[in-house]
Amino acid sequence: MQPSSPLIQEGPVHEGERLLRLCNACRYCEGFCAVFPAMERRSKFSAADVNYLANLCHNCGECFYACPYTPPHEYALNLPKVLAEIRVESYARSAFPRSFSLAHRSSTLIISALVAIAIAVMAAIAAAFGGFASTGADFYAVIPHRAMFVTLGLVFVLAAIAMLVAFFRFWHDAIRVPIEAAPLIVSLEDTLRLTNLNGPRRWFHHATFYGFLLCFASTCVAAFYHSVLGWRAPYPYCSVPVILGTLGGIGLLAGPAGLFWLKRKRDPALDDLNPRDFGDSFIVLLLLASFTGLLLLALRETAAMSWLLIVHLGVVLALFASLPYGKFMHGKFRFAALLRNAFEQSRYTAIERQGTEPK
């Protein structure tokens, strides 16, 4: 006897549908996180629903340890692992162009090559338009401002376009709710405060996220100083760009280092992902960017400045180029999932068990 056909035919999303159906008949985990109450608002799961719920999951693993049906039980229920696989799938499906996605390939080699190429590009720019002499923290003598602006700006704009396309692809696949003010505010708050994360992971993530923003702000202020006010770098140690960049750099050292350490301690049962280095390569790029940036600041008056600058800008260039294709996208997808969750919370309640006693 086989029951009527499931909604989704194959792949991790198909497995996700099977598991969510089991979880929805149990519900013991509903106090752990947002995934379970969101699951309880429906009795069937389309591919879009599974995709959306997968991107609400933060892979804390609590439900895995509480579940009596984990392998080798015949239900073989490992929700965090399967949702992690579905998330990776959603990054791969949404990437623009899709073939650039790092989600299904071992990214260590690709990222290393990208960093090497980006440093070579910066060195070539220095050779063609500037020079290799380290004269008194004069960055633009090594790489002229216009060349720096054009190179990094071009890559950043292309990356931003790719990220926008990926976001809309994901939105189309999994979210598609009307945008209303109240849910938008709730989901922004959830995103910016990481209300669904707990413990050290939350603080390391905050350090990373706000470190990144501070570094970005530092760059914008510096660009404003240069282009509008005509103030040339280097800026003094107590200037706004240097203070923002230093604070951001420290956050971007501590945060990713902490996240990297937590990842090493993780139970491999929870996300035995293929490839495992998908998140790592982004973390390592962030660490390299902050480390070379702070080193450049410390040694900007020395002979090492020119090469440090070339390496730092090369790493930043590689980081920009890789943003739309790696772990960086998870934040956008999660925000979209949180938005749908907040929208649904404002509209629906769970499908309830008819007043029955448990046993």
Next chain:
Amino acid sequence: MSEPFPVFDVLVAGGGNAAMCAALGARESGATVVVAECAPQHMRAGNSRHARNFRCMHASPTSVLTDAYTEEEYFNDLLQVTSGQTDEELARLLIRSSPECFAWMTQHGVRFQPSLTGTLQLGRTNAFFLGGGKALVNTYYAIAEKLGIRVLYNAEVTALRMSGARFESATVSVDGSPVEIRAKALVAASGGFEANLEWLSEAWGEAAKNFIIRGTPYNRGKVLRLLLDHGADHVGDPSQCHAIALDARAPKFDGGIVTRLDTLPLGIVVNQRGQRFYDEGEDLWPKRYAIWGRLIAQQPDQIAYSIVDSKTAGMVMPSAFPAFEARTIRELAGLLTLCADTLDATVDRFNRSCVDGSFDHTRLDNCHTRGLSPDKTHWALKLDSPPFFGYPLRPGITFTYLGLKVNRCGQVILKDGQPAPNVFAAGEIMAGNILGQGYLAGIGMTIGTVFGRIAGGGAASATQ
């Protein structure tokens, strides 16, 4: 025999909630403790893995419990479900000890949550474990490890050596090799015998082979049998078990809560011959769901089918297996391997007998049939709105009632009426003292926790 074990103060047989509460209770009283859990580590904790709440007396609202739940109300609830088959002294001890246990659990890091969606009626009386019973027991195992309690997995007690009423040692098969474990006291907390189909067939005959066991396959009643054979007195009817209607596609063992179906009162239930056999609308579902295991066990091949239509299908919580779905009753009969003519005739007769009323599945409404045998006395709506949905049903056994008679110290009582000085029991193995029949949601965990702690403390004192 392989390497000898040291002599422990307390041997705990079992590995669920009661066993771990006993082990922690004994260890915290200073005793050295060894736990013999017959399941492998991933299946540890017996049916506590599937539990989810703790029924608790309280005088005022707590972190997760609303309002108040007095001793008298608790006791009356117990009297009602057991039809008076309860030992009042032990029952009142249980109820009075429950708030203190709630505090003890919280101190030991057990996390609670407000009552789950759809179980709001339990929000006043039952404290839900965050993540369920496995999460609860994981907490206890983590503490046991810190306190130096020795836990043996794949460790089944296969024989007991007693000198008169005194426990001397147990033979424990650890990973298949027998070892002699000597201890100054024994706590039997190894559950009932619901997973022992041979034992069940003593009361149920051939029908037992078609039973589905909802929980652990490791509750085979070995320690219960050994102690009964050593002269322990019993409580509870040996032929009785808690049996409900399950999705027939459930695994033979350990399918858990997800295989339960709540559609029965919303449609009709037919047997293999396509005929109705009991009033599906007799009473509110919470009061009647536990009679359906027995009803289905009495049908040919112990199978039945719940059939609903699109009007009511969405009114219950989703279950683990998708329904068989068809546009006509005849087509559904084909999917369920029933005779199409008979089922069609049964549904036709049912539909013609339905008396119009105002349907409300949350109370005893006035929708019923007239002139059928058996009639459906409530929630009788015509099955006339496709698609039609069908679920195959089997009897699902939750637990057995036969247990060891104990006193208020948790000591096992022998047939001569005297307590065994160093043999204690806790949990499902002695639940029959309090729960002679029926079930009260969450009381199993309360019995395990209260009597686990009593037995553990008693066992530690018995070693001095």
